[in-house]
Amino acid sequence: MYKNYIWDFDGTLYDTYPVMLECILSSLAKDFAISGDGAKIYFLLKNESSAAVAREYxxxxxxxxxKFKALE
Known part of the structure; x- marks a missing residue:
């Protein structure tokens, strides 16, 4: 009988990075008047987290x- 389960939804069952990237780029433009670099943001999301994107900008x-979660 299993006692613990590990669930890895993102990237395994569904790739949410494209949607996150779109929402982040929209939020940067609309809410912060920043033109974000999509390739750089995608790299940060895949290799670190959205916190790294916030630090970058x-x-x-x-x-x-x-702001960006409201768009997701």
Whole structure:
């Protein structure tokens, strides 16, 4: 009988990175007047996290997350 399960949805069953990238680029433009570099943001998302994107553009992580998650 199994006691623990590991569930890896993103990247295994469904690739959410393209949608996240689109929402982040839209939020950067609309909410922060920043023209984001899609290739760089995609790299940061795949290799680190959205926190790395916030750091890259010197944004408050909490505010940035609220703005782009509202578009997802």
């Amino acid at each position: 010197a944004l408050d992580f909490t505010e940035f997350t609220q």
